[in-house]
Amino acid sequence: MAGAIALLSCVAPAQAEDGYELWLRYRPLSPSYTDELAAVAPTLMVDAPSSMTIDAATGELRRAFAVWLDRPLPIADNGAGLLLCRVDRPCAEALPEAAGKAPALPGAFRIDRLNGGRVIISARDDIGLLYGSFALLRQIQQQAPLAELPQADAPRVAIRMLDHWDNVDGSVERGYAGRSIFQWWRLPGYVDPRLTDYARANASIGINAVAVNNVNAPATFLTPRFIAKTAALADTLRPYGIRVFLSARFSAPRDLGGLATADPLDPDVQRWWRAKADEIYAAIPDFGGFLVKANSEGQPGPQDYGRTHADGANMLARAVGQRGVVIWRAFVYDPDPAVERTMQAYNAFQPLDGQFDANVVVQVKNGPLDFQPREPVSPLFGAMPHTQLGLELQITKEYLGFSTHLAYLAPLFEEALDTGGLGKDGRATLAEVVAGGPTSLIAGVANIGADRNWSGSHFDQANWYAFGRLAWNSALSSDAIAREWAAQTFAPDPPLVDAVAAMMMPSRQTLVDYMTPLGLAHLMGSDHHYGPAPWVDDLARPDWNPVYYHRADAEGIGFDRTATGSNALAQYRAPLAKHYADQRDPALPWLLWFHRKRWDDRLSTGRTVWDELVTRYDRGVAGVDAMAARWDGLRGQVDARRHGEVAALLAVQQAEARWWRDASIAYFQSLSKRPLPAGHAAPAHSLDWYRAQRFPEAPGI
Template sequence: MTMFPPKVSRVLKPGNSLFQLFRIALFVGLLICQLHVKSQNLCSEEDGYRMWLRYERVGDQQLLEKYRKQIQKISLNNDSPTMQVISDELSHGLSGLLGTDIERTLEVNSDGILILGTPENSSSIASLNLQGQLGSLGDEGFLIENKLLDGNEAIVIAANSDIGVLYGTFHFLRMLQTHRDLDEISVYSSPHCKLRLANHWDNIDRSVERGYAGLSLWEWSTLPNYKHPRYTDFARISASIGINGVAINNVNADTWFITDHFQEKITVLADIFRPYGIKVYISINYSSPVSLGDLNTADPLNSEVIAWWKKKTEDIYSRIPNLGGFLVKADSEGQPGPKTYGRDHAEGANMLAELLKPFGGVVIWRAFVYGERQADRVREAYDEFVPLDGRFMDNVVLQIKNGPLDFMPREPFSPLLGALPKTNTMIEFQVTQEYLGNGNHLVYKGGMFEETLDADTYARGKGSTVGKVLAGEVFDYNTSGMAAVINPGTDRNWTRHPFVQSSWYAFGRLAWDYKLSSEQLAEEWIRQTFSNDKEAIDIMKDLMQVSSEAGVNYREPLGLTHIGTGFHYGSAPWSNRSKRFHQADKEGIGYDRTKSGSNAAEQYHSPLSEVFNDIDRTPEMYLLWFHHVDWNHQMKSGRTLWGELVHKYYEGVESVRQMQADWKSLEGLIDQHRFLHVKSLLEIQEKDAVRWGNSCVLYFQTFAGKPIPQELEKPEHDLDYYKDLESEIYVP
């Protein structure tokens, strides 16, 4: 029986030369196919799933041999779940980085031993008498040092708790991944913020609000029986950058998340996260006693309501002892809250805080509130919460968005940050790119986070930066921190665009230490995620550093905001909502928030309030946020406002084009799979930047009545074309 058709079989007779040639050709073909399959498998290894925990073999042979000499054995006691996690991570990381399995020992009898532990679980650590050094590092901090132990050279990773050792382990592996010298190590590190949270806007049906990377990570239909490996990998990824809490569901909360049915499922996640030092937080719906408890009210001062929440809280903690607490969005965007019943935010939050306190839980109360009560919604959070300062219990934390509006590409910092000396405060950033191209655009947000954290609030005079406020260095906060809306999904690389990972990484590291620079964090991420090649690092780092300003320029330059479509992808300056914010007319453009307008500038401490009230002193990046500016206003560049605005949109486009050129120069320096992926996404980004910029320039031109500067390329189409196009485009 032959595999070939009859005519072919008559020609390809066994033994003849043609048959031999065919066999050779077939063998070569099969070999090529196998190599192709293997190459595809190799590409799949570089699909972004491993994030910054790739643990690739150290490519510098000289450095590799040095590392192998310095790390010959590991000494640790893995008698707790967290220490077992540390043992597993070290085995995985060191075998990948060093290309060899490392011997385990409890004896320190030679050089080249890595010793990990606490004074309680390691006799070697205890013998070093490190209590003085460890005393200032708290429960989560760690030290990494070279030590002589019984005459033998060792590297020590020590902490006061197993979780501290875990953080030290990830830091040590980071040092190896980024090719740091291990000679004379002296690292002392502890988190500046107590709460370091990843907020997920996941829904019951596994959709994700403002999520652009597939379905929710949490497979509710298979929990609690099936524990997807991604849950553990998510915990590893989070813990590696110091995240210690996860709010698992949307702040626009479904009441089902606190039912017994879902508590069974959430318990499994909490159990997986616990060894990694990660607590679970649940977003609750304030009207749950009505929806689930058959009560006719959710009044926080009603005794039946209090009793209902007390029992519910006790039930949840009986299943999830490491519950961090509740996250609450109340009296905002249609969500129920205490004001429905004539109570204020403090009364609403304190009722829950009283019930959580015996379990060590906290209430994270979002300060993102707005309705139709004020013409200028950026005033609302400050006006509502400042009068309540000092009335919240000490286990309530107000979670304040980085800006006073809504995660815009650029906003001044929220004036609430620095206005609440008696109320625990944390900031809420956004990693998911709601207003910056969703999962399609390359925008590294590290610089945006840094810009906010370095901003001076003047709350206690000059130098009272937002970062210091959040670290409890300005006010005596019992609890403070940082949260970020991250929204990873089931896409293989977690975030759809590979570079959204970089913003996730930067947030976690800054939540641990707000003093780190975005440039340093970009380089760390590149080295761990792509390459330690200097040329590749320099190109990618420069590209990342300009990406955020590019995103601002082609979207909303000079302080413009909310110039978007209803689903927040694209520019629609003609929409009614956009008009409310840019307020363009024949005289000029921008929102007057000075004394002659909404006077939102008064909410900032002096001298900022005076600066923002003065059109000549206001930084130009916030100019149209605070002022309605004449089209002929002279800018620092020498251009009129109209000319500067148009140039900014075009600068954004040109920056993306330069990013494209820079990225193309990386071919051959990084893996082809991700190279081609990002190359394609940059093509989309360039098209979007052109369309969004042209939409705004042509629309604002109808008010300014001025020509586009001669040196700039003219839009390919008229305004009606862009209006029609934008109304038809939807990118989920």
């Protein structure tokens, strides 16, 4: 392990400033800060049993300090240097009393600066020492005062997971950063060293679980050949505290086992899954468990046999036993779309509350539709108090401009996590609903690919970073996370950090304004989900068509989900339903999601619905122009390569924001027949021109 880390240390600088190093970009510090650091850490001492995780921690510390001190950081048996201390070892005698207290979840750590300046990282387990090492390095990278120590931290959620939608052939569904990093064809004989850097990056932000294959996976991933490949991945990720999960196809007993059925109540099916779980655990002793998409978008599941989601999940959970968990996705909608789409997951799962085994997690998307730029939270989060619910977020920007548009998603994640009016008493936040306990879970659909910069664009790295930080601690603010990321990724220069954070923080709202303002949703093109297509009305199911969601016509626009319409509001607890129904909020984030309005209705902003809609579209375009101008002003403060790459993508975003604005206004004006408000320009092309655009080469399909 130490040899692999040393090798990577030599490789990384050869590709300087191409984004490969992510936020683990160790660069020389100011002379005064370096002098203080040299006094604090002349040597590194370790009082913990030898393990691959301890090797990873010491390797990371030495990697960084070698840059900062311009010399190797020697490991010493005693002295006054930096100390890694397991609290069950003799070194614990030097710790403050509070450091030895056992927290609820693994990975907690404490960093203390004792009298005389010595720094001690302490934890009750090896992974806590690794997380503590990364936390110290994060503070130093920002050149934060070492006087701010001590600090202590612990995860609020047990399973902090990336869900990869990677396929057998190396493609990535909804992936916008190149092909899969897992290189299935080469495994298990060759494991790309890049996967060690992937593990480092995940561990640095507290991610401890990875589902390595697409939720639409074939049963191939459960064959002995692919179990061996997955075991090689697990061996690489294990030193960094990361457990591997597999997406499992529910029909595997038929597909692979030659059985006539996959009925979860069939004894032969149950035996097949127990044997398969035993086979996997023999190869991967710390295997995390199965992630399952069932009876959704054509995937097989227990309902094919007249059984419930609980029947299917519990059968698999019993095959896994106490060794792991089964994560059962709640992203389902009925084959017969008679019930309004956003209500269907609630109807399918809420009656099953309390029927799932203890090692089942029902994984619920943040909103009731499908990862839109803005959605209300899923009503399931307030409706299943006797079931362990996990939160599923999307890091890859399927509906948010792919990797082309700058959209910092921490405000989206934070908006969902901070939503109140949930829980048994109707007062808990979503973060509180999903936190605590050994199977608590927050998962994010990964945006990682084989592009040299990992995520397709430099700023999309921030969404991976922000997901990990908020999964660890949902109380962190989006602004603080943006500043952490900017300081580590570019430079710890306060004016630069201020400027980058000022770009990032409004970027998601800017995108909402030029794509889906005022609570509109699902206006994207079919299949590829790229570009505006609010006119699409010819797909096989009504709820696959954008017209289903905006319902615009000559009279007005919006989906009535109040008691006079679908009554989706009734699925929420009363305080949250009242909040979502409020039409007086000047921000009007949910207006057309929950209400149908006439074009000439006067809003709380003083404008009519039509005028407000056009105003929001133009505000979005102006917001992208402001980001581009701010970034241009940083020329010379950011290295030329990354500055140029970001500037080029911002120019694309400027053009595409106008495309979104113009195509949407052209379509809605064809229905409303209203003139544009004074001072607002007409679309650049005719509606027919926008409707004629095709994108068969769009990535991620």
